[in-house]
Amino acid sequence: METIKKRKQTAVYVYEAPLRLWHWVTVLSVIVLCVTGYFIGSPLPTMPGEAIDNYLMGYIRFAHFTAGYIAAIGFLGRIYWAFAGNSHARELFMPKLFSRKWWGEVWHEVRWYLFLEKTPKKYIGHNPLGQMAMFFFFVLGMIFMIITGFALYSEGLGQGSWADTMFGWVIPMMGQSQDVHTWHHLGMWYLIIFIMLHVYVAIREDIMSRQSLISTMVGGWRMFKDDRPD
Amino acid sequence: MIESQHPQGEPADGVTLMPQSIETFYEVMRRQGITRRSFLKYCSLTAAALGLGPTFAPRIAHAMETKERTPVIWVHGLECTCCSESFIRSAHPLVKDVVLSMISLDYDDTLMAAAGHQAEAALEETIQKYKGKYILAVEGNPPLNEDGMFCIVGGKPFLDQLKHAAKDAAAVIAWGSCASWGCVQAARPNPTQAVPIHKVITDKPIIKVPGCPPIAEVMTGVITYMLTFGRLPELDRQGRPKMFYSQRIHDKCYRRPHFDAGQFVEQWDDESARKGYCLYKVGCKGPTTYNACSTVRWNEGTSFPIQAGHGCIGCSEDGFWDKGSFYDRLTNIPQFGIEKNADEIGMAVAGGVGAAVAAHAAVSAVKRAQHKGDQE
Ligand code: HEM
Ligand code: HEM
Ligand code: SF4
16 A cells, blocks of 8 residues: 555555455355345245144244354354455555545545546455445444344343353343344345445456456456556 | 322332331231132242242242341332333233232332331431342433433432432342333433433443333333342353343244244234244344343243234344334434434445546546657
8 A cells, every 4th residue: 555666566465365264165155145134024934734744933033043153153263364465455444534644545545436536546455445334334333233132142142152142231221122133134135235345446446446356366466457557 | 290199009018017027028028818729820930030949949938937038129210110000911820910019019119108307218218227138120211411300309409318328238139121221211312311221320230121111020020039149140251140031032032933033023013023024124123132022922931022023123232222223123223313224324335436436446547548658
């Protein structure tokens, strides 16, 4: 970002393997969580036959909880990787909210999306606007979903369970169980909005910006399409 | 609560004959004509209801035989008396006849024989005589607006009576959802500013026994536990006795296999309703309601709402009046002007974002076509 000299390079290794693996595991589990979560809230039409021959709701909930565990443990792993990985692994958690220059670049990026700038800037890591969206939509949204999710999960495990000890306090804080359900449900839409924007922007920028995106999240290498300075 | 001054036919001898040295529970029971056999049955029933196991029945019996009965003051604020109605319908006959006198309802303006000044004098006498020892049971709650003028007892705001009676109480029981959470009189927009009693009584242990009304066996179980063991039952985070409120209706519901199977009543008159499928889709609040209805049931264990074919309305949960329809699974979020549920809000916003993305993509494509080659 700051080092203009580096710009001569046409490819930089940014996303290390654990981070990429984490990204795609998260993609899968969050999609499973959204689909199963939606059907927990609004179940599918009634199953024919005897109760003993069916376990549809049970399987849907099982998938939700399993994906929930995977997403949550993955998220903890991602936090660990922010310490263990390269500097780009830290960007997700640290938007430079107190840097004037950074806000200037956010503004530049907004103008680029409003078709007011002819050329976008080049970034090895995330562009500042993307970084901000990732932090506010994804990081905060995910933390919220994990906390409310395990609070709901603690109701099934019962009082005195580890989940109850760690997350049970959330329920009275939000009012009652029904409120936690409602907030958890709203949180899903918050994440869905992130995913819609994120996927659109990833594809758009892959085509229109001066650097690679999707292949970067697959192979780890950021490819720049030109040699001009930022 | 002017209606509460009516004398009733219930035996409430604690008021009129206040014995010199207090009797034991057992003595009271025998005086009421209860046989020993019946007494022991009550003890084992109570032990079972409290989830204590059979070995505890003799302990309960022993305590009842040796301990002095505990004075109870039962006050009524803004309420509908459904808690009292439930209480006197407790399954075991002993309750109606005995638990009432056993706990020596020294003051209960609904159930006692005395009325008017006599009643207020009885209250004062109990407070003085048993300072720091009596249990204060509160049915209903105080309205704070207009200095409490929306609920007058004996010519004074109930708020004052409540504070006065709570000052020297050993412990306080909050009967029902009114005293515990606020219930209907505290529902939006709450014109009288009715508040649950823990907003007013802040220096005493409060046992919440929510429900509209609470189950009779739960009420007597809580009282019997306190009397026999001389301590409060173990409470959960929100102050409810764990023995009755640690699980949701849904956790022990007999329709649960249909929930897990994905078999739901879709409409009130459909085939699934006749087959007794799960009521989740027609708004059952069992999955979010902590109470003992699906295990203890009502009216001597006869039935409970879900067994009767209606979903749980969540009456023992905080603010259950303000969560929108009883018949919707996804409840309304009133903060959004026109009441909407999470899916309606989410889909509307996601639809807007989707449209914006599509429009943005279209403009991007046009721009890109116009400037083909500019970039290199
Ligand atoms: C991206 C993350 C997640 C999304 C989008 C999501 C979505 C949802 C949705 C929409 C519901 C239905 C809420 C309702 O209307 O009742 C739900 C329920 C639930 N979720 Fe999640 N969830 C997520 C993460 C988690 C996590 C990490 C856990 C923890 C294990 C979890 C546990 C639960 C539980 C226990 C329920 C209630 C199930 C029931 O009532 O039967 N969720 N989720
Ligand atoms: C098929 C759909 C998806 C594609 C094509 C995709 C693509 C990408 C790409 C290209 C990046 C790198 C951005 C950059 O280079 O600056 C990225 C980062 C990221 N994506 Fe996705 N993504 C998808 C779905 C998701 C989903 C569903 C989530 C989570 C809800 C998600 C969360 C993230 C996060 C948190 C990062 C930041 C990674 C980091 O800094 O550690 N993505 N994604
Ligand atoms: S009827 Fe209600 S409490 Fe019973 S299983 Fe269905 S949702 Fe749960």
